Amino acid sequence: MSSSIKELLIAAKQRLHQKNIEGAYLAPDLILAHLLKVTKEHLYAYPEKTVPPNLAKHFWELIERREKGEPLAYILGKKEFYDLELEVAPGVLIPRPETELIIDIIQEYFSPSQKFIFADLCTGSGCLGITIAKKFPLAKGICLDISAKALQVASKNKSKHNLKKQLLLVQGSLTHFFFQKQLDLIVSNPPYLSYEEVEKSSLEVKGYEPHLALLGGKKGLKFYPFLRRLIQQALKPRGIFIAECSPLQKEDLKTIFSSFPNLKIIKDLAGRNRFVFVQNHC
Ligand SMILES: C[S@@+](CC[C@H](N)C(=O)[O-])C[C@H]1O[C@@H](n2cnc3c(N)ncnc32)[C@H](O)[C@@H]1O
Structure with missing residues (x-):
């Protein structure tokens, strides 16, 4: 079954919040924006848009990594430093x-x-x-x-x-x-x-x-x-x-x-x- 941006974000936030994960309310936005290659503001502007099932599956895999405690920067593969975006990776x-x-x-x-x-x-x-x-x-x-x-x-x-x-x-x-x-x-x-x-x-x-x-x-x-x-x-x-x-x-x-x-x-x-x-x- 396909889900909308809003449905995915609400469900993921609840899941991370229940596990007391730091940044539970922001991480799903950043992960979904990263997968869809859009800004998080785009997600807020088009909450009813349907997310293709393959991307939704990938989204839940990344949410699970965050749920287990993996730092968001490793999941996204990037981190802001000063005013630059830098690549980061495990290790x-x-x-x-x-x-x-x-x-x-x-x-x-x-x-x-x-x-x-x-x-x-x-x-x-x-x-x-x-x-x-x-x-x-x-x-x-x-x-x-x-x-x-x-x-x-x-x-x-x-x-x-x-x-x-x-x-x-x-x-x-x-x-x-x-x-x-x-x-x-x-x-x-x-x-x-x-x-x-x-x-x-x-x-x-x-x-x-x-x-x-x-x-x-x-x-x-x-x-x-x-x-x-x-x-x-x-x-x-x-x-x-x-x-x-x-x-x-x-x-x-x-x-x-x-x-x-x-x-x-x-x-x-x-x-x-x-x-x-x-x-x-x-
Ligand atoms: C605290 S991290 C700092 C990384 C980066 N400068 C930063 O601020 O995010 C320390 C770095 O020192 C490196 N390191 C550890 N032992 C070292 C050594 N003997 N000589 C040179 N670099 C070393 C590690 O690989 C790691 O990248």
């Missing part, structure tokens, strides 16, 4: 809204007409490197990740946003990485959760997102000494370093980065200590 961390603040901070220090060289270490989907390259068309960047899957997705995002000339993607480990060039900017969102934090995270996170992207060793601090080494080795005088961190790590990070007198810990929009910031000595 790659879904970009988080708090990470977007790194872009705002960078915009305070660099202008769109400036030429500069940057590195995005632990690039994942490429969200930071790609957004920086889009905002600063004269900048050139190197995006590093250890995961082949992450680089595959970052490469698709690089092509999607026409950044062939600006970005170089490199597979390798931050722990063994050295730069030939001097950099104006280093950004990083390294894996920074402790074993305990990963264990306590929601099923959506620990059951679906790659632990390689989440876990930063026993206390979550494993990667910061390597980032410190790269600041010392590759950041130009007055160059900027920004890395995301866990709000629980403020005191440890002050110790790790104590050789930088102008170290700042910057809060996110929710008021949690979220970023380590260094402007290199003059």
Whole structure:
């Protein structure tokens, strides 16, 4: 039997709501709009329209995935970051809204007409490197990740946003990485959760997102000494370093980065200590 847009949406919302799924009222709209290749506003404008049975069947398969806890971004294969749509896939961390603040901070220090060289270490989907390259068309960047899957997705995002000339993607480990060039900017969102934090995270996170992207060793601090080494080795005088961190790590990070007198810990929009910031000595 065929169903209308309205019938499918009402039934799916009830089903997700009964299972206490986050976003129960919006996810069905986004999933159906994605399948029909229309906007969600189109669904609201034409609620009586019939959905072809093959698409309705696919819709229920995707609703079932969401019902089991799979993140919506993996189901849709995309996620908004800053003002860009990025491709995401299982095996790659879904970009988080708090990470977007790194872009705002960078915009305070660099202008769109400036030429500069940057590195995005632990690039994942490429969200930071790609957004920086889009905002600063004269900048050139190197995006590093250890995961082949992450680089595959970052490469698709690089092509999607026409950044062939600006970005170089490199597979390798931050722990063994050295730069030939001097950099104006280093950004990083390294894996920074402790074993305990990963264990306590929601099923959506620990059951679906790659632990390689989440876990930063026993206390979550494993990667910061390597980032410190790269600041010392590759950041130009007055160059900027920004890395995301866990709000629980403020005191440890002050110790790790104590050789930088102008170290700042910057809060996110929710008021949690979220970023380590260094402007290199003059
Ligand atoms: C927290 S995710 C950040 C991804 C992306 N930058 C973002 O903000 O959404 C951390 C990334 O670090 C990568 N990674 C883990 N260990 C690494 C290592 N030793 N060297 C380089 N990248 C690593 C993971 O594959 C993952 O993509």
